[in-house]
Amino acid sequence: MSEGHARELQRQQALVQALLQPGGEPALAAWLSERGDRLARGLSAYRANAGASAERALASSFPTVLALMGEEAFAALARAYWRAHPPSRGDLAWLGEQLPDFMRNSPQLDGEPYLPDSARLDWLLACAEGAADVEPDPASLGLLAEHEPQQLRLMLMPSVHLLCSDFPVLAIWQAHHRDGPDAFAPVRAAMAAGEGSLALVWREGWRATAMALEPAAWRFTEALLTGHDLAQALESGGADFDFGAWLAQALQRSWLLGAYPG
Structure with a gap:
């Protein structure tokens, strides 16, 4: 130089x-x-x-x-x-x-103390809106009938994220998108009860959105996102986890990319 x-x-x-x-x-x-x-x-x-x-x-x-x-x-x-x-x-x-x-x-x-997790939810929503636009492969779900769960992985869409918080940040976010005379009543109730949030974030069309998940569904989804095979994810969901209901919702709401051997 x-x-x-x-x-x-x-x-x-x-x-x-x-x-x-x-x-x-x-x-x-x-x-x-x-x-x-x-x-x-x-x-x-x-x-x-x-x-x-x-x-x-x-x-x-x-x-x-x-x-x-x-x-x-x-x-x-x-x-x-x-x-x-x-x-x-x-x-x-x-x-x-x-x-x-x-x-x-x-x-x-x-x-x-809830503000950082509110920021985390905002950020995941922003990431979901900016995620890659890919085509799901529902036909690949035929592999569910052909392979054992330990031989398969379910891949989720790039826009899918999870949030776990000790605070009702999902209710706070929903309150800012709800019309009505007292949109924050659910937030006050959740705060008083000491409720947290188990939320799934994804893009629906071109807009990001979020919803609450039951603990079993949240654990199952987390296992998929961290690369576990289907058998391991089912074990994470636990005995009370309803895989059929989760799969129907994943297909309806476009969470699922497809099933793949491995």
Whole structure:
């Protein structure tokens, strides 16, 4: 690498540092002195615009968290997160990947312990909407009659995800999509009862949605998602698990990609 290229690389690295860390301008002192105040003003404007872009991207991916926190508090969270986890991809749709963990580790949110899991549900819904569009293979289910369960794997659609939470975050999400005079009554009841959430997320058409699963169905589905064969998944579901009912629902709601030997 030539001396000129090395110097330019150092300038670019310093620029990134200054953009992401307010007060980082000293790293650019020599460069700024060569170009006057105009570049310093441009740097400040660019940082503000980048922060605003991050805020908009996160608001799009985390609408429930935005509604729960309010615009001002969410904006502060978004900008703090952007500084701690700057974009690693050109597509800002992926910016929020680490936001649930960031919120879980934020002392300021200790009084609202359900918020990180609400963010996790929002993120899984965003991932479901962005998942690959593939064609299911229902004809492959004929293999169920030809192979023992330990010889088969049921593959789920790329949009399918699971969430387990100690808090009723599914009820909270549903309340924000329900019309009526008291949409949050089920949330209050669930909070009072100390209920959690076992939820399945998937894309129905072009929109992501979520529903509650019974514990046996949740354990069975989790086993499939983690790569277990059908026999192992059935064992995870337990004696009370109704595979026939699960399969009918999976086909109706487009959770299932197909059955495959292995």
